[in-house]
Amino acid sequence: METINPNILTRSDEELMQHVAERNTASFKALYKRYELAIFNLILKYTGDKSLAQDLLQETFTRIWFAAHSFNQEKGRFKTWLFTIALNITKSEMSKKQYSYFYQEISEKDFTEAGLEEMDEKMPDARMVNIEIRKHVRFALSRLEPFMREVIILRHYQQLKFSEIAQITNTPEGTLKSRFHRAILLLKEHLTGMDKSYATSK
Amino acid sequence: MQHPNKDRLIEFYYSEANDLEAKRVFKHLQSCNDCLEYLNTLDHITGQLDHFVNQTPSEDTFDLIMKDIEVVPLKNTYKKELFSVLPFIRIVIFILFVLAALHFCQGWLTILPLWEVIREYRIIQVLGSYGLVAVVFFIFGSFVTLSITPVLLMDSERLKNMIRQVCNYGETK
Numbered sequence: 001m002e003t004i005n006p007n008i009l010t011r012s013d014e015e016l017m018q019h020v021a022e023r024n025t026a027s028f029k030a031l032y033k034r035y036e037l038a039i040f041n042l043i044l045k046y047t048g049d050k051s052l053a054q055d056l057l058q059e060t061f062t063r064i065w066f067a068a069h070s071f072n073q074e075k076g077r078f079k080t081w082l083f084t085i086a087l088n089i090t091k092s093e094m095s096k097k098q099y100s101y102f103y104q105e106i107s108e109k110d111f112t113e114a115g116l117e118e119m120d121e122k123m124p125d126a127r128m129v130n131i132e133i134r135k136h137v138r139f140a141l142s143r144l145e146p147f148m149r150e151v152i153i154l155r156h157y158q159q160l161k162f163s164e165i166a167q168i169t170n171t172p173e174g175t176l177k178s179r180f181h182r183a184i185l186l187l188k189e190h191l192t193g194m195d196k197s198y199a200t201s202k
Numbered sequence: 203m204q205h206p207n208k209d210r211l212i213e214f215y216y217s218e219a220n221d222l223e224a225k226r227v228f229k230h231l232q233s234c235n236d237c238l239e240y241l242n243t244l245d246h247i248t249g250q251l252d253h254f255v256n257q258t259p260s261e262d263t264f265d266l267i268m269k270d271i272e273v274v275p276l277k278n279t280y281k282k283e284l285f286s287v288l289p290f291i292r293i294v295i296f297i298l299f300v301l302a303a304l305h306f307c308q309g310w311l312t313i314l315p316l317w318e319v320i321r322e323y324r325i326i327q328v329l330g331s332y333g334l335v336a337v338v339f340f341i342f343g344s345f346v347t348l349s350i351t352p353v354l355l356m357d358s359e360r361l362k363n364m365i366r367q368v369c370n371y372g373e374t375k
Contacts, residue, residue, distance in 0.1 A: 025268070040259040041256045045254065050257065054259055057259055061267045062267055066271075134255075137253045141254065155216065156248055162213075177208070177209040187247050188246075191247065191250050
């Protein structure tokens with residue numbers, strides 16, 4: 001396999017895609033490295049299942065490789081196209097398996113992967129509180145309707161503008177903002193109990 | 203006091219509002235506790251969301267993708283053949299099927315007592331039994347096509363979006 005040439009890293013996504021369409025694996029790898037975290041975490045936060053996120057990340061990039069020739073930069077940016085594909089694959093998989101959100105308990109492995117192991121060992125309480133908050137946040141996200149969860153993930157976690165989300169989801173911006181507002185109110189409802197228990201435990 | 207709607211506040215929070223709108227919201231916030239409280243809530247909730255930190259996929263993912271790519275033959279997936287006889291074969295089969303159906307139906311038509319009555323008409327004499335069946339097929343086919351076209355035009359996703367917009371899913375602006 002080709003190694004990544006430093007020059008490749010300075011190229012735009014669209015330039016890299018042109019090379020991918022010509023079956024250039026180095027450009028493909030550069031694109032993968034650029035977006036693996038974003039796409040993996042998009043799927044993870046949508047599904048709540050790490051192994052599923054791993055599989056769907058793989059499927060997304062496999063599809064990008066085979067559909068590279070159909071990418072038209074005049075129709076939109078690569079990033080929007082990639083997110084649309086990832087989201088469609090995820091939604092399709094979720095509907096196939098007939099589950100809305102596979103909520104998993106946070107394991108010790110997840111806990112260490114999140115970098116929390118660096119927390120001061122002299123503060124075990126703070127460490128436990130962090131695990132609790134994280135659990136609650138995941139649970140609160142799992143309670144949201146998929147169309148609300150999707151807008152929270154894309155706007156807050158992926159830092160996409162509402163105009164970009166509108167392109168990805170093919171939904172008017174006004175509707176997205178309305179969903180975002182509603183999702184925030186529901187999250188507030190779900191997380192308020194957590195705040196109270198957290199305050200009493202302190 | 204005219205409050206900016208929630209959309210404007212959300213845009214302001216994420217720095218998506220234009221300069222004029224941002225100045226207007228900022229000025230309003232200096233004298234409106236309700237809107238300020240909404241932004242504080244937004245900030246508090248998004249702060250909580252940040253606890254769901256990013257994770258990394260396994261390191262061998264790219265190698266697995268490359269394996270997938272090598273397994274699937276390229277010519278079936280991205281190179282379209284310029285010429286294929288398959289569509290022509292399908293068209294010929296379809297035409298043969300229609301002709302067979304015409305032949306079968308006109309056979310049935312000519313043994314019906316009704317045929318003896320209507321064959322006296324000039325138009326039926328011109329069309330003949332084959333012509334009459336073909337006209338009936340055409341009218342029936344047009345009727346079916348026009349009936350299902352709206353359904354075919356609307357894929358399920360677009361339909362879902364329309365239903366969402368119409369029902370508004372209980373969302374409030």
